[in-house]
Amino acid sequence: MDVLIEFEQVIRPAVFLALLVLLAAAEFFFPLAKRKCTRAYQWGINLGMVLLDSLILKLIFPLLAVGVAHYAAEQGLGLFNLVALPVAVTLLLSLLMLDLLIYGQHVLMHNLPLLWRLHRVHHTELGLDVTSAVRFHPIEIVISMVIKMIFVLLMGIPVAAVIIFEILLNALALFNHSNIKLPKAVDAILRKLIVTPEVHWIHHSEKVRETNSNYGFNLIIWDKLFSTYIAKPQVDYPKMQQGLRQFGLQKPLSLYQLLILPFRGKDN
Incomplete structure (x- = not known):
């Protein structure tokens, strides 16, 4: 755990880049569906x-969730x-609670008009690939980080748990957004x-009923427990x-169009 905490700034991007390359290669050989636009444009x-x-995020939140976890531990918050719980129990509960938090936040993103x-x-992607996992508007990312930081502080989530969860969340998001056909x-x-x-591909269907399902990113149990699983x-x-x-189903939106999209009319 000490090594994980000490080298977190190296481990997290290394895992991300390694999985990005591996999953991109798997997409090339075992696609779930034909690509909707060129890899160069989508990437x-x-x-x-x-x-x-x-x-x-770096400009607004110098500490981020890991920094808040450090602060909570130092201050006993x-x-x-x-x-006092066994370390393993605290770690497991922390990971489960953080995953439930992400599930609940995702449900809110779909059901509160301002958040939607x-x-x-994220849902304007015409055909998912591994990079679709990181396609989020900056304001949504800021809101998500605020929610996570508050939760980490209130629950006193250990630093190691935050790091492990972030690694797992990034890894599984890359995996379940990828264009890979598994046996x-x-x-x-x-x-x-x-x-x-x-x-997760079902969640990105243009059919509203399917879009409003399968909200989980890591564990599938929350969708099954709360009857949102298809x-x-x-x-x-x-x-x-x-x-x-x-927003059209034929031509992908540009980066500029995505950035101004939240400020466009409700149905255009």
Whole structure:
């Protein structure tokens, strides 16, 4: 754990880049569906967005969630810093609670009109690939970080738990947004516990009922527990249309269009 905390700034981007390359290679050989636009254009938009998001977060929140976890531990703040529990129990509970938080936040993003105006940027992707995992408007990223920081402070989430969760969240988001066709037996086993590409692709369908389902990013248990799980799409994956009809389903939006999208009219 000490090594993880000490080298967090190296480990997290290294894991991200390694998975990005590996999953991109897998997409090339085992696609779930035909690409809707060129890889160069899609990667340029999505990686440009994540670079902008990262810069804005660094400027606004020098500490981020890991820094807040350090502060809570030093000051003895939050539930887990006040209640003595075995380290393993605290770590497991922290990871489960953070995952539930992300699920709940995702549900709110779809059901509160002001938040949906931001989150719909993520849903304008016409065909998912691995980089779709980082396609979020900067304002949504800021709101998400504020929620996470408040939760970490109130619960006293350990530093190691925050780092592990961030690594898992990034890794599984890359995985379940990727354009990869898993063998049926493998998908059936994995989706008993985690969100697979076939599960999350349903969430990005242009059909409203399917968009409002499968909110989980890591564990699949929350969707099953709260009855938001759909096992199969109405249209099979190779023919599935993703995106939002009001923003067009033929031509991908530019980075500039994505940045101003929350400020456009409700239906245009």
